[in-house]
Amino acid sequence: MKLEIDLGQLWSNVNKMGQNRAKVILEPAPPHIVDPPPDPPIGDLGESGPYVPVAGAGGIDLDPETLKRIITGSGSGLLSLNGQQIMMYMPGHYSERFEKALLDGNDGNRMHIAFCTHLEKMKQTGKYDAKYRATQAIDGNFTIHDNKSGTKGVTDLKVCKYCLNTLNYDGYAVPGRRKGTIFKDFSFEAFFERYASFFSAHPQRGATRTLQEKGYTEDWAEVSRQYRTSRKYCCEECTVDLNDYPYLLHSHHVNANKQDNRDENLRALCIDCHSKQPYHDHMVVSIEDRHLIAQLRQRQDMPAPADWRHVFDLADPGMNGVMHFLQHNQVPIPAVGLDIQDDNEAVVATLELAWPVAKLAIAITDEDAVAARQQGWNTLSVEQVLAHPDYFVKNLG
Ligand SMILES: [Zn+2]
Ligand SMILES: [Zn+2]
Ligand SMILES: [Zn+2]
Structure with missing residues (x-):
């Protein structure tokens, strides 16, 4: 008998459970304890052809050989495996720390996003082949486990500050910048979007949805076309003329309410300017x-x-x-x-x-x-x- 399991569906359930993690921890039989499906075989890591995510929600455990193949992507200082951007962390925690980390990701191991001084030090002291895991979980929900019992759970681990320093992320290493705010505001999704140009393939962000599912009005395509025509297909921010490339010009909702199509709430923006608007971290x-x-x-x-x-x-x-x-x-x-x-x-x-x-x-x-x-x-x-x-x-x- 052959048993077929839809891993995608399973992962989406796992993710949903992870979102309520902090709220459910104190209840009996905590639903945050999940049993992820087995890891994909290492050989399947995104070679050429259709994009094969290195990691889904769980990621893959790095054996010493795979660990050696992690390089910096396109001279960016970011972590890269087979041409794809990855992050890496140690999922194993000691019991007390494991419980704490499930309640608050801030108490868990850090997520590395670059070749930081910490990873360099691990390399020099021979600890680099510790139990690392590569992941692309841009939703910030990461699987961790208790070193002793093997119990697994999902939590929102935080980014490594050495990494922020190495990348000078948002000016983190520049005197006078607010390090605390940069750390607090860090979003893994925004991070992947920001460095998209350094990689040819990107983690998928869920199924394509219809206009209505995305929150737009039914007539949005026509409203947007008319508005862009009224602006002569030029970007209202940088003024570039996109008459020959109309698909590169978007209509943006200034107050973020996609139902509010009044002229004064719309702005015609080239996709470069559009992606730099606040709360547009999903735009790759x-x-x-x-x-x-x-x-x-x-x-x-x-x-x-x-x-x-x-x-x-x-x-x-x-x-x-x-x-x-x-x-x-x-x-x-x-x-x-x-x-x-x-x-x-x-x-x-x-x-x-x-x-x-x-x-x-x-x-x-x-x-x-x-x-x-x-x-x-x-x-x-x-x-x-x-x-x-x-x-x-x-x-x-
Ligand atoms: Zn780091
Ligand atoms: Zn522009
Ligand atoms: Zn917009």
Whole structure:
């Protein structure tokens, strides 16, 4: 007899249970104790072809060989396995700590999102092959267990502060920034959205829903089309003209009420500007679309950014760590999304942040970095800039 189990459905039930974790812990027979399905075999980790999540809600235990294959994604400093972005943590806790962690994720082990100094130290002291687990649970619900009894549960572990420091996330490492607020406001979903440009595949975020299920009015498609027409298909934030690419222009609800379609509550925004609005952490914009918008801004001779606020508005959100650092060090304002052409005027690379006079730039993809170097540019990755900050300040200051 062959038994077939729908793991997707099972996981969605597990997730629902996890959401009520803190409220149910004091009741008898606590429903937060769950038995996740067996781990997927390591060999199935997202090779080429359709996206195979490394981890669903539970993740995979890392054997020493797989652990060695974790690298930093595209020079971002983020953790990457088989081209996919992952996070890693130790699910095992000692009994007392396990109970505490179930009540409050803040009392549990930390979730690593980068190659931080803590992981480096573990490596140096030979503890790196401890029982780590890779996960992509962007909803922030992570499976942990009691080292002694093996009892499992789900809790909202918090991000590692060394990691925030390594990435300079939201300017975490810059003097004067509010570290406590940055830590408290950290969302795993927003984190994955922010660095989407560094990876070609992204964790799925649930099934596609209809307009109504998403909270829009029945006539939304027509309302949005009319509104964008009235704005001549230009972004009301950065002013880029998207008549040739109407799908890159969205209608945004200013007060977040998707039923309120009054003109004064709508704004036509290019998807780059739209994804940077508050509470739009679910919006994943591909690097191709972001670069296309950057290219159009240049071709349409839009003014180059005059201050850092403008740079933050225009640049890829994955640049946030370096931007906070460079702003703090008062380096000259860079060009954003600069196209590099070869002798035949063909665009060969897009440089996310570039200083044309010094011919120095920070690129997102390896392809862009290599192509720009062939045109005489000096390109660095986000990780290199954050690891050797003095280099930039010296060359540009
Ligand atoms: Zn860490
Ligand atoms: Zn825009
Ligand atoms: Zn919106």
